[in-house]
Amino acid sequence: MKSLLCLALLSTAAFAVDYPRVIFSDDFSADGFGKAWGHYKSASVVKGGVLVGITAPESDHNAVDVIRIAPETDLEVSVKFQLVSDQAKGFNIWLDDKDYKGSHAGHICSITVNPKAVVVADAKTGTFSNDIYTRKKAVPPTLTAEDKANMQKWTKSTPTTVSFKEWHTLTVRTHGDVVETSIDGKVVNTFQSPGVAHDHKTVVSITTNKVDVIYDDFSIKGVAK
Structure with missing residues (x-):
């Protein structure tokens, strides 16, 4: 009980900060993606004032739509989203570092939203750290009991x-080693983990888990410098 109280107090203190500095924003009112966007195995399109997340049927990876930024430690990422049918499995917001070599694809932290849960993961320390990821992808997998416990x-x-x-509106805020996830203004998940504190977050991306998720009013903000 004491540890839970301490985490609650930490969260309250950590997020008594503002994120006034707009690093990037897109309301998808233009015709097509702007030049700032990058993509990985994505068939997503911008039309009708929204980003339509689409994974091509033949793709071996969910659609990733990417914004690269100058290095930041603490960020607020916000996006409106809609699961347009029961075929929607949800989406991820990824915070990564394209120059970090200690994890697969420079993954640092992920926030997954699906119809039944919000899942936050320290990818740098856990599932995507190089040693664990290599053992997970081995044929057959060679994950140890310690690996599974760490994941x-x-x-x-x-x-x-x-x-x-x-x-709905998703808001993700990081401050130090804490990440707070809110939906429609209500805090859903507060998570503390060492990888979250990574001080060079240089990639923010939306991964659509297959299809039938649309997005609007995407923004990335930083704390005052």
Whole structure:
């Protein structure tokens, strides 16, 4: 009980800060993606004032739409989203560092939203750290009991309900080693883990888990310098 109270107090203190500095924003009112966007195995399109997340049927990887930024430690990422049918499996916001070599693809932290839960993972320390990722992808996998325990330790899943065919707003805030996830202004998940404190976050991306997720009003903000 004491540790839970300490984490609650930490979260309150950590997020008594503002993120006034707009690093990037897009309301998708233009025709097509702007030049700032990059893509990885994505068939996503911008049309009708929204980003339509699409993974091509033949793709071996979910669609990733990417914004690269100058190095930042603490960020606020916000996006409106809608799960437009029950075919929508959800999406991820990834905070990464393209120059970091200690994890697969420079993955630092992921926030997954699906119809039933919000899952936050310290990818740098856990599942995507090079040693664990290599053993996970071996044929057959060679994960140790310690690996499996660490993968659970550096992940926090919080049950929630995200309704279909309605707009919601996701807000992700990092401060030090804490990441706070809110949906429609209500804090859903607060997670503390060492990898979150990585001080060179240079990539923010949206990964659409297959199809039927649309997005609007995407923004990346930083703390005052």
